[in-house]
Amino acid sequence: MHVLIAGQGYMGRALVDALLARGIAVSVWNRTVERCFAAVSAGANLAMTIEDGAQSCDVMITCLSDSAAVRASLATLQTGRILQGKALVQLSQTTVEEAEVLAEWAAANGVGYLDGSIMGLPSDIRGEGCMIVYSGQKAEFERQRSILSALGGNPRHVGEAAGAASAFDKAFFSAYYTHLAGFFHGAAICKAAGVPLETYFDLMTTVWNWQGPDAAFADMIRTGDFTAKEATLDVHAYAFAQVSRLCRQKGIDARLPDAVAAAMADAIERGLGDQEIAALVETFQNSGR
Ligand SMILES: NC(=O)c1ccc[n+]([C@@H]2O[C@H](COP(=O)([O-])OP(=O)(O)OC[C@H]3O[C@@H](n4cnc5c(N)ncnc54)[C@H](OP(=O)(O)O)[C@@H]3O)[C@@H](O)[C@H]2O)c1
Structure with a gap:
């Protein structure tokens, strides 16, 4: 299993450490490449473009400022089909409607989609008490459970509608x-x-x-x-x-x-x-x- 984390701000950085600690292979991409260096020193691979990262991952996690940043980043992929058959776990802050738009994009490209919201700070990630709530396909939630559990000890599925977590x-x-x-x-x-x-x-x-x-x-x-x-x-x-x-x-x-x-x-x-x-x-x- 190989995970791409798109976004190396405060939260994206914490997500990398959580996955590496469970022995999960991680690549990182960030608009400003310098912010990837700490994760690379910790053992992550560097993806110079989101396209490269998408190519080699099984699951892409987005942790960017907002959904506009997510849409802008996904728009730089030559085709969303590069993620076909894979999963997109979207952890950036969204409105209900924005989550639905991203879920439609994923469905149109044959990508499994979960929209998640982190109920904690970067230092809470990995802790048993950290809850991340997810919405979207329950089957996808179950398929990705080992990764989701690595991110926060307490993953919860709160609804099939993409905007439920939001x-x-x-x-x-x-x-x-x-x-x-x-x-x-x-x-x-x-x-x-x-x-x-x-x-x-x-x-x-x-x-x-x-x-x-x-x-x-x-x-x-x-x-x-x-x-x-x-x-x-x-x-x-x-x-x-x-x-x-x-x-x-x-x-x-x-x-x-x-x-x-x-x-x-x-x-x-x-x-x-x-x-x-x-x-x-x-x-x-x-x-x-
Ligand atoms: N920090 C927390 O305690 C916390 C808790 C729960 C949830 N979250 C959520 O996690 C997400 C990230 O938060 P954070 O604290 O890590 O934020 P942050 O440190 O401000 O990092 C923001 C990230 O978004 C990227 N970004 C912004 N605009 C972009 C664009 N147009 N295209 C591509 N990338 C763009 C930034 O890239 P550059 O480095 O290139 O600017 C950076 O990787 C947010 O949605 C936040 O609501 C954060």
Whole structure:
């Protein structure tokens, strides 16, 4: 079994390590070739073009910024038939409709298609607790189970409709990002009001048992160092913006996600788009001034 990973950003890089650790042969392709070098040092093969990578793989995994990037990359293949009889596991952020368009492209070229959404950070990949949800053909999900299990200990199939995983991740994002934004907002209040941050972190990460991302973000807030290590605010904001969009489509009140999305947009306007999402604390602290 040979897997091509198209995309060597923060997440694509983590996917490579997860597959190599299970002894699965991996090739990598990235628009900017320099970003492949770390994966090649770790044992992956370099595909200079997506065409080369598609030729030699059994499964192609796409992990790019968005579905426009996926479509642009697939459009550089001389023919989609190069993937005929193989599988495309699409892990970039998409809307429901975009996932359906990609599934139609795959079907027209005789390619098995799964659309997946990763419910975690690059450091969660491979962990038993990392859930990746997939939609598309259940038979394809079962065929690729060993690869999917290598990526996240907890792969789940959430529907045959290609867009089901995309809809599911908007539900998760709504809960996750509004929680995170509340956490950062609370930290901004502590800092502004001169009440102990550590007591607040203790409450959030220990008493309420939300150790995971909160503890890592607490460290960033303590030090004021928001340098991106796992995901940029740009990537988070793009994904989260789809929540309000889906709410409007379905007639669901969008005021809660709109408020968080506006804070993210404000932070990006202040030049924080390439930082970790915890940089929102600075926006919350300073935007009232
Ligand atoms: N990081 C996370 O915590 C996380 C968690 C869950 C899901 N995800 C999803 O995983 C995907 C990748 O995220 P990431 O954090 O790895 O992002 P990233 O570090 O910003 O990397 C983005 C990737 O997309 C490529 N790209 C952008 N536009 C392109 C285009 N027009 N044509 C070809 N390639 C293009 C970039 O290539 P260049 O290097 O050439 O710019 C790079 O490989 C996103 O859809 C994100 O929603 C990420």
